[in-house]
Amino acid sequence: MAFQEKRTAPAAAFGSALGLVLVAQLLFAVAAVAQDGQAQDRDAEAASGAELFQLCAQCHGEDGGGNKLYLAPAIAGLDEWYVEMQLNEFRNGYRGLHFDDIGGMRMRPMAMTLRSETELKNVAAYVAQMPKTSPAKTLEGDVDNGKQLYVLCGACHGQQAEGMEAQKAPALTHLDDWYLVEQLMKFKLGIRGTRPGDPYGVLMGPNSPMALTLKTDQSVRDVVAYILTLRAADHAAAK
Amino acid sequence: MIEQYLPALSTYAGDIDGVITLIAVLTGFWYVLCNIVFFGFIFRYRAKSGASEYITGEEKELKRWVTIPHLLVLVCDLFIIYGAVRVWVDVKQTLPEQPYATVRVVGQQWAWSFVHPGADGKLDTADDIKTVDDLHIVKDKPYIYELVARDVLHNFSVPVFRLKQDAIPGRVIKGWFTATDTGVYDIQCAEICGIGHGVMGARIHITTEEQHAAWIAENTPANLATAPAAPPERKPLAATALAAR
Incomplete structure (x- = not known):
C-alpha cells in the first residue's frame, strides 16, 4: 500500500498544483463579485467617522491637534458644517488644485478617498465632536x-x-x-x-x-x- | 500582444513591449522546460522497491544536464542584453534634437503638477500654463519633460507610454516621449511616496495641434483674468453638494 502511495506522488503534485490554481481562480472570482456588490452598497456600508478618521490621523494626529511638519492644521472641534464644506471644496477641486497650494495638494487626494456623501458626513461629525486642542x-x-x-x-x-x-x-x-x-x-x-x-x-x-x-x-x-x-x-x- | 490589454501610445512603447515579450518568452521557455525535466526526473527516479542508487552528479554525462542549459541561458541573456540596451539608449539616454516643446513635471505628496509652455513655446516665461492633475500634449510631436520632485521620491509613470521615471528631490531629470494617438489616459506615481501614494493620480490629455492651440488660448494666464477656465471635470461627489446648501 505504501509503495502504491509513493508511485502516485508525481501525479499528486500535479493534482495539487492544478487544485491551487483552480482555488486561486475561484477566490479571484468571489472577490470580484464581492467588490461589485460593495460598489452598490456603499452608502449602506459607509465606514464610521472613527474608522475614517484613522486616515486623517496620519497627518492631523490622533487628537486632531495638527502637525506643522505635514502641513496639517489642528482640526479637532471644528464646526461640522465647515469640515463638510471644506471636504467638498477639496473634492470639487476648489482647493488643492492650484500649482502653489502644497498643503492643499496633499489634502485633496485624501478627501477623494471618501466614497460617499454619507462617509463625508460621518467623518465631519466625528471631527466636530473631538475636544478642541x-x-x-x-x-x-x-x-x-x-x-x-x-x-x-x-x-x-x-x-x-x-x-x-x-x-x-x-x-x-x-x-x-x-x-x-x-x-x-x-x-x-x-x-x-x-x-x-x-x-x-x-x-x-x-x-x-x-x-x-x-x-x-x-x-x-x-x-x-x-x-x-x-x-x-x-x-x-x-x- | 501587451497592447491588447493596455494601449501602446508612444513611439517607443512597442520597443519596450518587445523587450518585455522577449524576456517573457525566453524565461517562459526555460521555466516550462525546467519543470518538464524536473517532474520527469521525479517520475523516472521515483521510489522503487530495493536499494536506491545514490547519484553524486559528478559524472560528465550528469553534469551536462547543468552545463549545457547554463550555456544556452547565457546565450539567451545576450539577446536580452542586446535588446534591452538598445531600447534603454533610445528611451533613456537620447533626447530628441528638435523637440516640439518642453514640459515640466512636478511630483509632490500627493499630486502631479505641470508647467506647459504658452503660445511662445518656451518654459519659464509669463505665458506658462500651470496645472495640477492634467498634462496637455500634442499627438505625434516629440516632447522633452523635465521631471522634478518637491519633497520625496516619486515616479512619473504613464502606462500607455510604457514610461516610468523616478523623480528625485534636488535633481532635474530629462526624458522624452512622442504620443501616437489622441485621448485621455492615466498618469500615476510608481514609487511609494507616503500614505497618499495610491491616490496620486493624474491625466494626460493628448490632442491634435489645433485642439492644443485652442487649449493654450483658453488657459493662458493673461486670458484667464477675463475668461476663466471651467472648473475641473472630475467630480466624484454630486456637483451640487455645495449648491444644495
Whole structure:
C-alpha cells in the first residue's frame, strides 16, 4: 500500500498544483463579485467617522491637534458644517488644485478617498465632536494693531472669532497660527479662493475686503496674533 | 500582444513591449522546460522497491544536464542584453534634437503638477500654463519633460507610454516621449511616496495641434483674468453638494 502511495506522488503534485490554481481562480472570482456588490452598497456600508478618521490621523494626529511638519492644521472641534464644506471644496477641486497650494495638494487626494456623501458626513461629525486642542503659539504679532484690523474680519467670523455658519465663516480660535497666516497669504496671492465656481472662497480672495485690509505680511501676523488671544474667551464661553 | 490589454501610445512603447515579450518568452521557455525535466526526473527516479542508487552528479554525462542549459541561458541573456540596451539608449539616454516643446513635471505628496509652455513655446516665461492633475500634449510631436520632485521620491509613470521615471528631490531629470494617438489616459506615481501614494493620480490629455492651440488660448494666464477656465471635470461627489446648501 505504501509503495502504491509513493508511485502516485508525481501525479499528486500535479493534482495539487492544478487544485491551487483552480482555488486561486475561484477566490479571484468571489472577490470580484464581492467588490461589485460593495460598489452598490456603499452608502449602506459607509465606514464610521472613527474608522475614517484613522486616515486623517496620519497627518492631523490622533487628537486632531495638527502637525506643522505635514502641513496639517489642528482640526479637532471644528464646526461640522465647515469640515463638510471644506471636504467638498477639496473634492470639487476648489482647493488643492492650484500649482502653489502644497498643503492643499496633499489634502485633496485624501478627501477623494471618501466614497460617499454619507462617509463625508460621518467623518465631519466625528471631527466636530473631538475636544478642541490649543496649538502652541509659533509667531509674534502686534495684538493691538491686530485687534483694530480684526474688526472687519469679525463681521463674518464673529467678534470673538466664533464663526458664523450663515456667512460660511469658520471659527478661528483653535486653529494654528502658522496655518492662519498661510491661508491668509494663499487667499491674498490667489492660491486659494480663485477657482471659478467656488462660491465661498471668493469672499476671501485677492480682491476681497480682507486682502485690501491686510496689506502687509506684518498686518497678517498681527491679526492672527489677536485671534489667538480670543482662544481664552472661547474656553470661558465653553465652560 | 501587451497592447491588447493596455494601449501602446508612444513611439517607443512597442520597443519596450518587445523587450518585455522577449524576456517573457525566453524565461517562459526555460521555466516550462525546467519543470518538464524536473517532474520527469521525479517520475523516472521515483521510489522503487530495493536499494536506491545514490547519484553524486559528478559524472560528465550528469553534469551536462547543468552545463549545457547554463550555456544556452547565457546565450539567451545576450539577446536580452542586446535588446534591452538598445531600447534603454533610445528611451533613456537620447533626447530628441528638435523637440516640439518642453514640459515640466512636478511630483509632490500627493499630486502631479505641470508647467506647459504658452503660445511662445518656451518654459519659464509669463505665458506658462500651470496645472495640477492634467498634462496637455500634442499627438505625434516629440516632447522633452523635465521631471522634478518637491519633497520625496516619486515616479512619473504613464502606462500607455510604457514610461516610468523616478523623480528625485534636488535633481532635474530629462526624458522624452512622442504620443501616437489622441485621448485621455492615466498618469500615476510608481514609487511609494507616503500614505497618499495610491491616490496620486493624474491625466494626460493628448490632442491634435489645433485642439492644443485652442487649449493654450483658453488657459493662458493673461486670458484667464477675463475668461476663466471651467472648473475641473472630475467630480466624484454630486456637483451640487455645495449648491444644495
